[in-house]
Amino acid sequence: MNNYQRLSGLALSVTFSVFAAVMLFPIGLTLVSSMMSEAEISQNYDLIGKMVDTANGGKDAFLNLKLLPDWLTFEQYAQVLILSPKFLSMFWNSAGLVLPIVIGQTLVGSLAAYAFAKLRFPGRDKLFFVYLMTMLMPFQVTLVPNYLVIDMLGLMNRSSAIVLPGIFGAFGVFMMRQFMAHIPYALTEAAKIDGAGQFTIFMRVILPLAKPGLAALAVLLFVDYWNMIEQPLIFLQDAVKQPLSLYLAQINQSARGVGFAASTLYMTPMVLLFLYAESYFVEGIQHSGIKG
Amino acid sequence: MAVWLFLGPSLIGFSLFYLIPFVLGFYESFTDGALGGRFVGINNYTDLLHSASFRKAAGNTMLFTAIGVPLLIGLSLTLAVLLNRPLFLRSWLRTSFMLPLVVPVASVVTVWQIFFDWNGTLNAWLNELGLARVDWMQSNWSMTIVVVMYIWKNIGYDMILLLAGLQSIPKDYYETASLEGAGRFHQFRHITLVYLTPTMFFVLLISIINSFKVFRETYLLAGDYPYDRLYMLQHYMNNMFFELDVQKLTAAATLMVVCIVVMTSGLLRAERKFREYTE
Secondary structure (H helix, E strand, O other): OOOHEEEEEEEHHHHHHHHHHHHHHHHHHHHHHHOOOHHHHHHHHOOOOOOOOOOOHHHHHOOOOOOOOOOOOOOOHHHHHHHOOOHHHHHHHHHHHHHHHHHHHHHHHHHHHHHHHHOOOOHHHHHHHEEEEHHHHHHHHHHHHHHHHHHOOOOOOOOHHHHHHHOOHHHHHHHHHOOOOOOOHHHHHHHHHHOOOHHHHHHHHHHOOHHHHHHHHHHHHHHHHOOOOOHHHHHHHHHHHHOOOHHHHHHHHHHHHHHHHHHHHHHHHHHHHHHHHHHHHHHHHHHHHOOO | HHHHHHHHHHHHHHHHHHHHHHHHHHOOEOOOOOOOEEOOOOHHHHHHHHHHHHHHHHHHHHHHHHHHHHHHHHHHHHHHHOOOOOOOOOOHHHHHHHHHHOOOOHHHHHHHHHOOOOOHHHHHHHOOOOOOOOOHHHHHHHHHHHHHHHHHHHHHHHEEEEEEEHHOOHHHHHHHHHHHOOOOHHHHHHHHHHHHHHHHHHHHHHHHHHHHHHHOOOOHHHHHOOOOOHHHHHHHHHHHOOOOOOOHHHHHHHHHHHHHHHHHHHHHHHHHHHHHHHH
């Protein structure tokens, strides 16, 4: 490597670091603000959403971006975790919705993906196209008929109104099929010659090799459903059953300081899961994207 | 036989919660009520196309996709190309670019407010430069803001996909090209872009799906009825649902489905053509 290359590499690293800092800023600011006192928050951010009359000397009234707390305090966390039981109960609501969906969709999706990737049957590609299409549709497209079906099944206002459609979502099928398509036929054929049935092949050959794909899918589903807003808004009118995503939207407006702490707690499981599974996650996404 | 064992569970649930609702919706879009309505032909569609708020919503959605998706892919590609070499702190950088993907929207809404509010930080900076305030969320700027949020969230995902595509291009293609005296730009155009095309189709598809998800951001930031420019098809359909206007909703949904199907099958066909051409 000559000097020029070294220098341009350094310049690039610096530019990228600045960009990375910008990307991380919203996350960092939330974290830092969660450790400020309620007084400090309202002193700096009280002007959000207020129209200041500029004619009456309010000209320079801006909120104050506060990067460091005057002193660290965990009173917001205490408020969220101990003084308001609502947060924790909704946290568990979210978990109770998301965990069954992630496990269910990964399982059901892998099974179907195996059929699409490694078995031959008439109409396979057409059916896969139909799966692909529904995956692309925004939730609102089937809002009315979905409502009717959920209502007919007697699921309205129950968590299964969200969990069941979640389990059968097409994304898991799509992603796992993409991933399994990379696994060479030679491996499945060899197992077949050894006398293994399809189910044994699936369990012993395909699943172990598909681990990064499964990890990536689980993380992506976790993130997507942990984040869901549209579905509970329609199917869970009962406030006691609603997940954290909806609660947070309210608390952010009423008590901003508590909102920062709640937001931080809300994103923590996602961030930890991501950092823990990052290499698998990246590998899984990458395999789903390139043709084998 | 084995096929049904594997496909069965998925197919049953998928039919019940996706396929049947979809067919029902299609049917309802030609009737004058929820289930059991009278057949009215294309009346719902003519009503819909005459509705100003539908046209506004459809236009905004198209505009958002037309600006957001190419911009996102362009930026991710730049990032991926620059990051595709040994670099100081490389894995840290990758992690930071991807982190926004896993952060729930509701967690950072307040931060966006701090920046884009009328009294917000961005306006404070403008003020210091002696410029007038801009009402970011209540003007045509609002779409730019949502594009920024969309890019912030999705750039990492696209970058990772494109990086994989870049790494799958054999190195000797570049070596041969440089021996033959091809410049870097020439190499980029005739090797990188060509061999990246299959990945690009996939990235495009994923980016479009994710572009529909910005509804969450706009909903949390601006509610049911945001500024005109931000009023997208998802808002329209959501509001029609709460107004119990099943006809307009199902007709709008069907039109959207038709658009998506046409677009995707066009993309897939182009991809197949491309593969035949390069092989």
